[in-house]
Amino acid sequence: xxxxxxNPRHKITKRGQNVTFRCDPISEHNRLYWYRQTLxxxxxxLTYFQNEAQLEKSRLLSDRFSAERPKGxxxxxxxxxxxxxxxxxxxxxxSLAGTAEAFFGQGTRLTVV
Amino acid sequence: xxxVTQLDSQVPVFEEAPVELRCNYSSSVxxxxxxxxxxxxxxxxxxxxxxxxxxxxxxxxxxxAEFNKxxxxxxxxxxxxxxxxxxxxxxxVTRGQGGKLIFGxxxxxxxxx
Numbered sequence: 001x002x003x004x005x006x007n008p009r010h011k012i013t014k015r016g017q018n019v020t021f022r023c024d025p026i027s028e029h030n031r032l033y034w035y036r037q038t039l040x041x042x043x044x045x046l047t048y049f050q051n052e053a054q055l056e057k058s059r060l061l062s063d064r065f066s067a068e069r070p071k072g073x074x075x076x077x078x079x080x081x082x083x084x085x086x087x088x089x090x091x092x093x094x095s096l097a098g099t100a101e102a103f104f105g106q107g108t109r110l111t112v113v
Numbered sequence: 114x115x116x117v118t119q120l121d122s123q124v125p126v127f128e129e130a131p132v133e134l135r136c137n138y139s140s141s142v143x144x145x146x147x148x149x150x151x152x153x154x155x156x157x158x159x160x161x162x163x164x165x166x167x168x169x170x171x172x173x174x175x176x177x178a179e180f181n182k183x184x185x186x187x188x189x190x191x192x193x194x195x196x197x198x199x200x201x202x203x204x205x206v207t208r209g210q211g212g213k214l215i216f217g218x219x220x221x222x223x224x225x226x
Contacts (some may be wrong), residue, residue: 022214033213042117107155
């Protein structure tokens with residue numbers, strides 16, 4: 001296992017389009033997190049799953065954002081009707097419940113033009 | 114609620130000099146503390162973590178940090194930096210094992226020859 005994998009690494013989209021990102025966690029990890037990082041800022045928590053259950057969502061996660069983890073393995077983050085303010089790095093992390101260390105993927109950089 | 118303040122947004126330093134990156138946190142409950150490093154267009158890599166026990170924590174790449182409960186600080190130090198240490202450094206806190214991370218704004222460490 002090579003760690004947390006995110007695809008695509010980069011995405012350029014036009015305003016108003018929908019985009020979907022994928023995250024494959026470390027295989028034995030049952031917790032999966034999504035964060036958003038804008039330029040010059042620290043990552044901000046969006047949501048997390050334990051297995052297939054979405055346990056917490058940030059207020060940052062507007063109605064245009066939806067995340068799923070249907071079989072408790074990979075997760076997708078969809079943004080509908082993208083806006084320029086959605087331009088950011090979207091980071092995925094995974095961990096084992098009961099442990100404190102989260103492992104991050106390389107991120108997906110979204111640019112909305 | 115927890116929060117993290119990184120007191121310096123940029124720290125320029127010459128190669129082989131010592132460096133300290135400052136981090137203060139606020140929380141009404143016990144927390145776990147972390148330092149992550151981020152290279153350009155990359156995800157986050159864990160440098161070190163404090164969960165319990167000894168307040169001096171050693172991490173990768175020669176970094177160490179000291180947890181000071183009375184001052185609610187978790188400053189990161191390295192006695193002699195290299196050019197390759199140039200990166201963004203983030204301090205983070207979580208309330209429980211496996212919980213969401215709350216990040217500081219980041220400190221850009223720039224090591225000059």
